[in-house]
Amino acid sequence: MANMREIRIRMKSIQDTMKITNAMYLISSSKLKKARKVLDDTMPYFVTLQKTIHDILLHSPDISHAYFDKRELKPKENKKKAYIVITADKGLAGGYNHNVIKLAEQEMAKSKHNILFAVGQVGRQYFQRKKEEMANDFFYTNYNPTRYRARCITETIIDGFNKGEIDEVYMVYTKMVTPMKAEAEVIQLLPLSQGEFVSMEKEEYKHFAEYSPSPQVVMNHLVPNYIKGFIYGAMVEAFSAEQHARMTAMQSATDSAKDMIRQLSLLYNRARQAAITQEINEVVSGAGSEDR
Template sequence: MPSMRDIRTRIKSVRETMQITNAMNLIASAKLKKARKQLNDALPYFEKIQSTLNDIIAHSPDIEHKYFDQRKDAGVKRTGYVVITADKGLCGSYNHNVIKLAEEHMKDKQEKYLLVIGHMGRDYFRQKGYKIDIEFLYTAQNPNVIRAREIAEALISLYENTLLDEIYVVYTKMHSAVKQEPEVLKLLPLEKSEFDVPTNPGERYKEYMVYEPSPKKVMDILVPNYVKGLIFGGLVEAFCSEQTSRMTAMDAATNSAKDLIKQLTLQYNQARQAAITQELSEIVGGAEALK
């Protein structure tokens, strides 16, 4: 049996660890609230862009545009994957699930390109021998509209210059506080079926609508902003999922630490009781020997 000194040292160590995990839980909770507020503040702007795109597609269903180009004659398509992971661990299976889904989706692609966000994903793909084409560093821990715009501009440039024919985003979507699932979102090219266009537009779209200078020019401006909104939403959803996973992991670690402290305290009391009993036995034995 360990000595009382060893048990006290271990109890102290576990208690200090418990304080750290509890603090990380509180920090993750504060970050989660801040990120959700940031997303909710920007959501009306991006919803309006999507609504306008719905109107244009409903009013001009035969419109042709470079962002809807499926490139069926491209032969082997060059596919880019933006994989969003965390910069840190200690968040359960969050990083593992995203990376696993990305690998499953990439395995059948002949010509694929990796664009990573987050140190955990970058380190994993490097260790596995994947070629990383672009690293968007210092983004996972601070998702914001400015950074989303920079990433969107880089991706759109790759698509417009035909360096990439398809672009996917692999991230974790936060459905609720207890459910976060990795998902694959097709970023480009856009598909008209993805938009909420009514099959029978009705009176709203029978009116004469004018887009200046033209629907195509309007799409040139709207689509990059729409892509920026998708990326920003993916970044914030991933960040919120990471913090939720970290809260769950740290809460479980804190509870485990509490249980371990109880076990160690019981073990310490048993050792102390055994020591006291031994001392009493020695005292009684010494007294009997003096008689």
């Protein structure tokens, strides 16, 4: 059995670690509340863009637009696919990073021509070790997502799509399914499909809106903003999921530390009792010797 001094040192070390994990839990909890508020604030803008694009497609079904071009003439095996993979900048978040990276690898295995746009240092460092083809000038973090960062990412992706350097764009990120549940998910960003937009009742379109100078020109401005809104929303959701995963991991670590301290306290008390018993026996033995 370890002596009391060793047990005290071990308990002190665990208590110090528990203070850190508990502080990280509280920080992640605060960040999660802030991220959810930001997501709720941006949803009306995103939904309005969806409705507007749907309205144009509904009243101009024959509209031809580059962002809806599926490039069917190009052989499927020759299509170049881009993947925007969103991870965290650090670990200590349970299986958050692992789940996203695993899903990304599964999707990328389906195609021979891939280019990776990694958002977050964990994913970037992982795929660099795997020697995956990556956009070398694409250095973005998902810490505290901003609209500016989403716009820069959108411009990079759309520029490559318009130039024919990219045929399809996918986003791999962690989506908050419920306030207490998150799952890694892959979504196709480009080319767009009419089926992606939410179908609404005809009563909402009793008054037809006129688009000036033309629906085509309006669509040219709407689609980039729609994609930017989608990317921004995905970044905020991923950041929320990261904080939720870190909260869960830190809570689990804190609970484990408490269990270890309880076990060590029991060992300490036993060692202390054994030491006291030994001292009593020594005193009794010494007294018995003097009597003789």
